[in-house]
Amino acid sequence: MIVELAPRFLTWDDVDPARHPFDSASAPQVVRSLGPARRVPRRPDVAFGDPAMSAWSWDEGQPWADAMSHALAEHYGRWTVGWRWSHDEGDFDGGPVGNWCCPRDSITTPEETLARVVAALCEWREWLESLAGWFQTYPLVLADVQDQRILWERAAQNLILHVTDRTGCGSGWHGHCHQVLTWFLSHWGLAPDLAQELVEQAIGGRFESWTGPDPVLVEDVAEQLALSLRPDDGERPAVPVPDHLERWLAVRETAPWQDAPDGGGDGPVTPSCDGAAEDIRAFDGALDPARAQGLLAALELLRADAARGALLDFELLRSWQRHVLSTPQPPPFRDLPAFAKGGRERYGIGPDTRARLDTCLAESAYDAERPLPLTARAARAYLDVCFFHPFDDGNARSAFLALIFVLAREGVALDGVSLLRRVTFQADEPQDTLTLTRYIDCHLAETRRKAAP
Template structure:
């Protein structure tokens, strides 16, 4: 799992400046024209609302420029995301002040992040390497790795978590010259071997050893794109769904001091677009009304809510093509009877249906079912959240907070992610965790 706007999972394809045009001169004007610019959080509200506003700004920037823009908040040391190369933004508490100053900081941080990516691209091009000629170029690979480590050391200041970005930059370099992402990540992890630490700069001997290990680990011609059938992550989810080692979870309602779902929509979605928030609030009200009357959760019910979410006259149909998520990292195929299979899975969210599971577990599983069946052409994350709220509301429970339920991405083939989401639901509905 990872936070939706975290920069850690970004691949080189997603950040390569050659693939993503950007005009720094117009960045400030563009930022001021985005939805969140109309609703800059007041300083007195910074604690929770500031984080939601920053998430909304990330969403708007990614929509405008592409996934690479998520790195604008990757600040030095212990900011929104630890150990990054950006000095112009720290965190909502310290970086959100008056509207003009705040928006200027956002634009400056975005430009700073982009300039860093462009400088990395320049460094990569200084070492035009060919994986098939590794033996002849091994010294160049080693020199490139050493220089890139030192560049990251200098840029981040070796604060909290700096080594994560260092590993990422080395992976990007390998990817730039033809090594696929997964093998590149594995080679870098093996070369570093957990020897970089927060708040500590690596000495020359360690830098040289990591660079040498990385260069020596490369093999000529061994990094072609994998052949074989394309992975269907829906099939992976269905294969592990019944075997997830669910924990006890929580049953029954707990007193909710606040309506976390509606509060989140009013802070996050309204900052992006008031119409988006209005539609999601209408869908939320409809979902809770359906829960109160004891409706059965199925695709038809989801589609009725989705009409509000997307602002369509008619409920949207089930998708007719494979779907993609997480920047294309997950693919959800089409299979015969896919809608009926989704309905069968969602039916198991009711109490007493199928395997006996706690309410928080059933709500989490229904949310993941919608995520990985990905039934609509748009708005699936919101549909999944509505399904979760519905399952809770049907048994008189409600989330007191929604941030960990809405802005974290869960992987279809990771049972630990499913368990983690169920834990988040347990806490969100007011029950203490049982560790």
């Protein structure tokens, strides 16, 4: 599972300044031109410890910050999501940014808030540019690593010290240190997965939150990392991207869906508030009111379809997607292979792809002969839409609507959906299936708890 707006998942290709132009002088104008800049939420005038402040941060502040991250990524590229990676315990722990903390502390007046966004964005960019410069400190060549180990070791040691200095070694600082070392190896030609593996082995879980590593440990990690490198580590042949739709179907067939949690009980539940609609208004509304209006129209339509017990299939999806994308006609099924996650996943296409999707979606209905928990059927429908990727655009929103429909068809609605949006699951990762069921269960159990008399 990947949290779409979490910077810890960024690769060097995602953030390399050489690949992503940025003009800091125009950043204030760009930030103020984005949709979220016109809808900065008002922080309540209560004490930080007041429950109302916590509720506001979760329900309004966080979705707004997510919307700003999404808008920045749309404009500049995904590298920008690090603007919120604050020191210590903020939106994301252990980062290099000091100009932003979290909605509670950093959202004040619109003018002050947008100034903080600009400052944090430029600070994050400056850090990336400084890393690129440090990577080039020594003229390293992987093929000559046998003769250059001392240089590789010294470079790694200096990078660890730079990260400890920049982050302050607060909560979770070691996650970014691990990432920077992985970026360093990727910059010099190692495949990201191999780079990550070697860094994990070198650190060996020895870095800890709130604790700066002693010099002996830093030297040992750097030495172990340098010793692990081989001259041919950068010579891996290019491997064609596999068909991740087929990989998903294999995972789908073997996943232990029957082990999914049951959401705290059976039967319909009416939430204390409409979590799906509120999240759409807070996040999508901050991005673009028209986008939110389209999603809300689709939400209303799917609930009417659920009330009449409609069968979930592509035809139903496209009737909602017409509102999601604001198209004159329901959009067609894609006719070419689709790509996601920066091209790392490819979803094939064949003459029977749409029919296979319909077969899978039909299994979201309750089957007395093969009963599965509602959380499993809702999660499976969501992932089916993600990995069949039926539309040219808006598949994440379509998957979310499919999940909400499966719940609604059995009289269930949620009072919160924060764990179900702005996350990305991997087609060939078996554990992601039950992770999503647990997220649904978490929201469903909490909804039932609040709805109980």
